[in-house]
Amino acid sequence: MRRKSLSTGDLARYCQVTPATIVNWIRAGKLDVYTTPGGQYRMELPKFIAFLEDNEFPIPEELQADRTRKILIVDDEEEILDLLVEVVEGSDANYIVRSEKNGYDALIAIGDFKPDIVSIDLNMPKMDGAELVRRLRSNPETKNAKILIVTGMIPTSDLVRKVKRIGVDSFMQKPIDIDEYAKALDKLATFKV
Structure with a gap:
């Protein structure tokens, strides 16, 4: 079963940027994330897909499979x-x-x-x-x-x-x-x- 949320590493891989860039985007308010009890950032998959669409990134095939x-x-x-x-x-x-x-x-x-x-x-x-x-x-x-x-x-x-x-x-x-x-x-x- 596919995950419902993504780590900063996942986000970086899909956007083809470094994890540091993802953290910068989070701090700038460009990514709507939540923090786990351990202090790790996570982003819900539907919000990430919306981010990709809004910023005209291609949506990876694996993320489109079950998309409504x-x-x-x-x-x-x-x-x-x-x-x-x-x-x-x-x-x-x-x-x-x-x-x-x-x-x-x-x-x-x-x-x-x-x-x-x-x-x-x-x-x-x-x-x-x-x-x-x-x-x-x-x-x-x-x-x-x-x-x-x-x-x-x-x-x-x-x-x-x-x-x-x-x-x-x-x-x-x-x-x-x-x-x-x-x-x-x-x-x-x-x-x-």
């Missing part, structure tokens, strides 16, 4: 939204899923949910998918989220071209093949940050 991925699904069509949520919840992968019916509510949800992957319909009320993608990519906290576009629009439409220019990681055409949708999510979940 958060997926936000945004679609204004309730039947499709329910279907996509069901696909994620039925997956064997370690996912937490949340859903929203429009881009505006999705932005609010992103603030506290902090998804790793966002599945977005392009044609929605209040805020279309292109604007949501633009805002995700322009925010330092969400710029690295993986984005899967799911749309009924034809791939040559202006909106689709605009979104592709902004930067999405995957694109699917409706009607949705649920097996392909699950594969696309699994592929995005294994991308290195």
Whole structure:
């Protein structure tokens, strides 16, 4: 079973720095650690992964294996939204899923949910998918989220071209093949940050 916390030596090895550098980062408040009764520093694994992501370090494969991925699904069509949520919840992968019916509510949800992957319909009320993608990519906290576009629009439409220019990681055409949708999510979940 994998450890839930890491020593300064572990932290140094994963960051490819010296243990002295880790201690300096701890003293500077850059690493959120606790001290054992013996005076040794330890860092909880989820906090360390968040530190790596925030500082754009690559996340080692061995630390990603059991990592829970958060997926936000945004679609204004309730039947499709329910279907996509069901696909994620039925997956064997370690996912937490949340859903929203429009881009505006999705932005609010992103603030506290902090998804790793966002599945977005392009044609929605209040805020279309292109604007949501633009805002995700322009925010330092969400710029690295993986984005899967799911749309009924034809791939040559202006909106689709605009979104592709902004930067999405995957694109699917409706009607949705649920097996392909699950594969696309699994592929995005294994991308290195």
